[in-house]
Amino acid sequence: MTEVVERMKGKRVVRPIVYGNTATSFGYKRESDQHTHQWTVFLRTFNAEDPTKFIRKVQFKLHDSYANSTRVVEKPPYEVVETGWGEFEIQIRIYFIDPNEKPITAFHYLRLFQPLVTMPNGKQQVIAEYFDEIIFQEPT
């Protein structure tokens, strides 16, 4: 019983995150490469703390047809700005400062067409974002 209690002890640290993408339409198909949208895929922490205190780097794995399809971002903002014509799954992998914490992976399906939001300036963009929490079980 003591052993179980020992394992259960320790501090639980919850770190809220938001990940997803925004996208805006060019309003036309670009002659040079048929691209129609600019988009930004991102990972954001959700409090005032400096994310570099616990995040070492964030890796965004785009579709293989993109040049350098594995994009590594070492400091905030953890985002990739690109252009394209379609929607596909992006793997977001978070690497931590603590060597004992394994990287974690989130999957985000890039959205170019909805949900469409009209900004205060009247411009429209797609915003597709998801809230989650990273939970660290700090040993005592």
Ligand SMILES: O=C(Nc1ccc(C(=O)N2CC(c3nccs3)C2)s1)[C@@H]1CCCN1
């Ligand atoms: O759309 C889809 N897959 C996509 C993969 C990559 C896309 C894209 O936008 N781009 C590749 C990049 C390049 N342009 C020029 C050279 S590489 C711009 S779209 C699927 C198909 C059905 C539903 N979704």
